[in-house]
Amino acid sequence: DARVTQTPRDKVTEMGQEVTMRCQPILGHNTVFWYRQTMMQGLELLAYFRNRAPLDDSGMPKDRFSAEMPDATLATLKIQPSEPRDSAVYFCASGLVPWPGELFFGEGSRLTVL
């Protein structure tokens, strides 16, 4: 049963601390997305990778967010320093492009920055 795995599921941290979220995409998928869910913005695209190469990270605050894919089995999203406005649920998703196709989501990482 292939699935996207995200860690941690829940993270509470204090403002200014570094936060790293990890994602293991489904084996064989060539595209990985990071989304953030907020009440106001729905599912907001932060960044995505194809074949491990970053394609678009225009949705991320560049000064504090960074996304990488060190290998085909791991994608990371890092926030340094974290701020209370970063509190949200962060989702990783993987899929096989070109479209059409389904995107498979992880269960999300809930971040609370105090």
Add this chain to the structure above:
Amino acid sequence: DQQVKQNSPSLSVQEGRISILNCDYTNSMFDYFLWYKKYPAEGPTFLISISSIKDKNEDGRFTVFLNKSAKHLSLHIVPSQPGDSAVYFCAPQRVGSQGNLIFGKGTKLSVKP
């Protein structure tokens, strides 16, 4: 610039009745449309899709209708059940493209027993 609009943030329906969730898009290049369902504390999961060569696709209690000229699609759930209570997102694609996937802001459906 919202390419995908779900103008109803929430919808409340009685069990057994029909639920109709709407989605509008602006880019006429979109030719494949997906609906996702999301329960609290879970990731979104794929529900149903439709290609632009069709105007209707049905899967059990779920039917999606596409009106290309109006750039409008709708998801019908009949009969609605309490377990359908979730947030529903629509997401259009361009067949053959390798671009990102844009989601609407979602509609929260509450089905009351």
